Amino acid sequence: MSLRGQFYLSVMLALLVALSLLAAVACWHARRSVENEMAMALQAADRIVDNALISLPEARHVRVSLIEGGRTILTSRLAPTDAVPGWYRRLLEIPANSRLDTAPRLGGRALLVATDAHGEIGEDWVQFRDGAALLALFSFLMMGLVHLAMGRIAGPLARLARGFEAVGGGDYDARVPLKGPREVGALAAAFNRMAGRLGSLESDNRRLARQTIAIQEEERADIARDLHDEMGPFLFAMRVDADAITAAAEAGGHGAIATRARALGEAAGHIQRHVRSILKQLRSEGLAETGLAPALASLAEFWQRRHDGVRLHLDIDAARKGFGADADAAIFRLVQEGLTNAVRHGGARNVWLSIRADAHICVVLEDDGAGLLVAEAGADAGEGMGLKGMHERLAPLAGSLMLAPRAGGGARLEAQIPLTRAEAAE
Numbered sequence: 001m002s003l004r005g006q007f008y009l010s011v012m013l014a015l016l017v018a019l020s021l022l023a024a025v026a027c028w029h030a031r032r033s034v035e036n037e038m039a040m041a042l043q044a045a046d047r048i049v050d051n052a053l054i055s056l057p058e059a060r061h062v063r064v065s066l067i068e069g070g071r072t073i074l075t076s077r078l079a080p081t082d083a084v085p086g087w088y089r090r091l092l093e094i095p096a097n098s099r100l101d102t103a104p105r106l107g108g109r110a111l112l113v114a115t116d117a118h119g120e121i122g123e124d125w126v127q128f129r130d131g132a133a134l135l136a137l138f139s140f141l142m143m144g145l146v147h148l149a150m151g152r153i154a155g156p157l158a159r160l161a162r163g164f165e166a167v168g169g170g171d172y173d174a175r176v177p178l179k180g181p182r183e184v185g186a187l188a189a190a191f192n193r194m195a196g197r198l199g200s201l202e203s204d205n206r207r208l209a210r211q212t213i214a215i216q217e218e219e220r221a222d223i224a225r226d227l228h229d230e231m232g233p234f235l236f237a238m239r240v241d242a243d244a245i246t247a248a249a250e251a252g253g254h255g256a257i258a259t260r261a262r263a264l265g266e267a268a269g270h271i272q273r274h275v276r277s278i279l280k281q282l283r284s285e286g287l288a289e290t291g292l293a294p295a296l297a298s299l300a301e302f303w304q305r306r307h308d309g310v311r312l313h314l315d316i317d318a319a320r321k322g323f324g325a326d327a328d329a330a331i332f333r334l335v336q337e338g339l340t341n342a343v344r345h346g347g348a349r350n351v352w353l354s355i356r357a358d359a360h361i362c363v364v365l366e367d368d369g370a371g372l373l374v375a376e377a378g379a380d381a382g383e384g385m386g387l388k389g390m391h392e393r394l395a396p397l398a399g400s401l402m403l404a405p406r407a408g409g410g411a412r413l414e415a416q417i418p419l420t421r422a423e424a425a426e
């Protein structure tokens with residue numbers, strides 16, 4: 001239940017309890033009043049009964065009857081009373097008290113004096129009705145004032161709740177108007193300071209993340225350059241020397257030496273191919289020159305050549321124009337690591353890559369491999385970025401990452417990047 005509803009309910013319950021208590025006390029006092037009034041009326045009737053033998057006066061609380069020969073020959077009239085609801089009359093009605101006067105001066109006749117509480121009950125009902133009406137009016141006015149007060153509190157609280165929801169969704173530019181009671185205004189001011197501080201911290205974190213990624217790319221470039229410039233020439237020289245030794249040994253009739261030299265050359269060639277493979281992973285060749293979609297197509301072709309039987313299904317038309325250097329680099333590295341996990345660790349035979357773009361860039365990589373546990377283990381412990389690195393690449397772009405089981409078996413990796421953030425990062 002909302003705060004407004006709880007407050008209303010509490011006030012209404014308090015008013016109902018108060019009304020019930022007041023009604024009970026009023027009824028108790030009214031019943032006591034009726035009983036006392038009837039006793040006093042009976043005493044007064046005793047004093048005047050001798051004067052009522054012939055003409056019985058109109059009374060309000062007593063009824064006087066003249067009895068002769070066992071039958072009533074004359075009865076006094078009761079004064080008219082206000083209409084009283086049946087439930088109220090039954091609640092206050094008391095048994096009638098009566099007294100029979102057979103004094104000698106009555107000449108063998110008897111005078112019956114009996115109390116009648118209807119007149120007193122009518123008077124009490126008028127007082128009860130008027131008091132209840134005033135109390136109901138008071139309650140109505142009080143609820144109106146409570147409604148106005150709660151409106152002044154609930155409105156700013158609702159705006160504050162919407163502000164918290166916006167901040168929870170990553171919108172640190174959200175601000176709450178400083179309106180409402182002083183206490184709520186202080187909360188709104190504190191919220192605005194908090195949102196501003198969080199926005200500043202987010203900007204700092206994204207800047208640091210971009211710097212970290214830039215450093216990582218520089219390190220990749222340095223490693224690739226060292227592999228290419230240092231190991232490349234030595235491996236080439238080893239192959240040349242191995243070929244020369246093989247030729248010389250075959251010419252001299254040294255078959256064993258030729259065989260060993262040939263094996264040495266093959267080993268050097270294998271190392272060369274492996275180094276070229278590492279260089280291709282370290283360098284996103286073609287990304288800056290040709291764009292994201294051709295670079296991803298080249299990456300898919302590279303993986304299909306290296307692993308026979310693996311088929312990659314691409315749906316990346318949305319990436320033809322690219323999304324900016326930072327977003328393109330993040331998507332390329334994410335797909336690269338995802339392919340590594342799917343093929344190398346998950347043993348997938350089919351991999352599906354799709355890229356969609358509307359308000360968000362949505363990158364989905366699915367495979368039919370061993371499943372989620374293997375994918376998580378490979379992403380955390382294997383080569384490349386891993387899940388942590390993927391999150392680090394998406395963080396500067398306010399992106400999100402989700403790894404889940406694929407419906408038909410295997411794993412499903414989904415990344416989302418707000419398109420406006422990707423454009424703003426440029």
